[in-house]
Amino acid sequence: MDRSARAAGIAAAILRLARAAEAGERAAVQAAGFTPAQAAALRFAAKTRPDVATPGHLARVLGVRHATAVGIVNPLVDRGLIERRPHPFDRRQSVLALTPAGREAWARLERWSSGLEAALETLGPGELDAFEAAIAKVVAEQVRAGRLVVSAPCAGCVHFRPGAHPGSGRPHDCALIGRALGEAEAAMECPEHTPA
Structure with a gap:
């Protein structure tokens, strides 16, 4: 076949x-x-x-x-x-x-x-x-x-900057929106997720 x-x-x-x-x-x-x-x-x-x-x-x-x-x-x-x-x-x-x-x-x-x-x-x-x-x-x-739109957590997204703000309650950063993110937020889904 x-x-x-x-x-x-x-x-x-x-x-x-x-x-x-x-x-x-x-x-x-x-x-x-x-x-x-x-x-x-x-x-x-x-x-x-x-x-x-x-x-x-x-x-x-x-x-x-x-x-x-x-x-x-x-x-x-x-x-x-x-x-x-x-x-x-x-x-x-x-x-x-x-x-x-x-x-x-x-x-x-x-x-x-x-x-x-x-x-x-x-x-x-x-x-x-x-x-x-x-x-x-x-x-x-x-x-x-x-x-298709796939929502996914921040990890693996091209915009995600893990540990950008060490020692902070919001240690990560999303370059797309220019905002610091806490652990719980970064673990949630985002419809703007773009695989790296």
């Missing part, structure tokens, strides 16, 4: 896995009273560094227009799960944050599993390493093509 046919077969398998995971997620989040997009917004507010957890970045992560992202968030605000807070550095923007009730809702959703993790755990160490490297390469190509 030629490379093109193999690639098409693998792409079809990935799509089937994605559909199965999405169907399982849809059932789990609907049972909890959310849409999949609302669950994604809760995850975004829970996992994204507070200074970049803006509705605009949520729109980028979800691959939707800004107005659509606002439409996803508004019912969560109305339910008291997400709140809009003033942006810490830019008065023209707001950031999204979970309320205590939102943290509880996210904790319940986070326990849901698609079964993919268990399936991946059946791979041997070498297989898992090769699979991880191959998926990372495919994801990177999708990011470069502008088809």
Whole structure:
């Protein structure tokens, strides 16, 4: 079989896995009273560094227009799960944050599993390493093509300067935004992550 046919077969398998995971997620989040997009917004507010957890970045992560992202968030605000807070550095923007009730809702959703993790755990160490490297390469190509936004922690980002402020409570630096970061912030996801 030629490379093109193999690639098409693998792409079809990935799509089937994605559909199965999405169907399982849809059932789990609907049972909890959310849409999949609302669950994604809760995850975004829970996992994204507070200074970049803006509705605009949520729109980028979800691959939707800004107005659509606002439409996803508004019912969560109305339910008291997400709140809009003033942006810490830019008065023209707001950031999204979970309320205590939102943290509880996210904790319940986070326990849901698609079964993919268990399936991946059946791979041997070498297989898992090769699979991880191959998926990372495919994801990177999708990011470069502008088809995918990947949020990730600061480590490994071209803008991250670890230990730039030794002895400080905020020892790291993000060159993109020109701000010092604490350990907890640097461990959170950022939609502006650019692999080094």
